[in-house]
Amino acid sequence: MKDFLSLNNQLCFAIYETAGEFNKLYTSVLQPFGLTYPQYLVLLALWEKDEVSMKELGTRLGLGTGTLTPMITRMQENGWVRKERSKEDERKVFIYLEEKAHRDKGPITKRIAEEIQLCNISLTEYDELMKRLNELDQKLKDRSKSAGA
Numbered sequence: 001m002k003d004f005l006s007l008n009n010q011l012c013f014a015i016y017e018t019a020g021e022f023n024k025l026y027t028s029v030l031q032p033f034g035l036t037y038p039q040y041l042v043l044l045a046l047w048e049k050d051e052v053s054m055k056e057l058g059t060r061l062g063l064g065t066g067t068l069t070p071m072i073t074r075m076q077e078n079g080w081v082r083k084e085r086s087k088e089d090e091r092k093v094f095i096y097l098e099e100k101a102h103r104d105k106g107p108i109t110k111r112i113a114e115e116i117q118l119c120n121i122s123l124t125e126y127d128e129l130m131k132r133l134n135e136l137d138q139k140l141k142d143r144s145k146s147a148g149a
Helices: 011-033 037-048 054-061 065-077 099-118 123-148
Strands: 081-085 093-097
Touching (some): 011 037, 037 065
16 A cells, blocks of 8 residues: 555545445435434334343443433434333333334335445445454454453
8 A cells, every 4th residue: 555644545534434425325314204323223223123121222232321311212202112111120221112113114224225226236245345344343342352451
C-alpha cells in the first residue's frame, strides 16, 4: 500500500463511510413506518425471539439501559412493543412485540430487501461481506480482550 496514512487507505474510514450510507438507506426506508434504525434493530431482535428481558435485549444489541430504556418507551408509545415487570422478580422488565410489529414485519422487511437489491449486491457477495465483517468484528473483540488482560 502506497500511503497507509492517507484517509482513503484507512479501513476505519471505509467502514465509517459505508455505515453512513447504510444509515441513509435504512432511514429513508424506515421513516414511512415511523421507525428509527436502532428501533428497527430492536424489532429484528424481537422477531427472532419475543418476550425477552430488557437486560437480554440490551446485551443482544450491545446497548446500555440508558440508551435502550427511552427507545423502548418511545416504541411502546407508538404501539410496537410493550413492557411488563416480572411477577417473580420486579427488578426484571420483559419486552413483548405488539400486534403492529407482527403486522408490519412483512412490509418492512420487503422494503428493506428491495432497497438492498437496488444496491446490486448478489447473495454470494452479501454472504461474503457478512463473513468478512463478522471475522473483523471478532478480531477486534479478541484484541480488546487481550489488551485488557
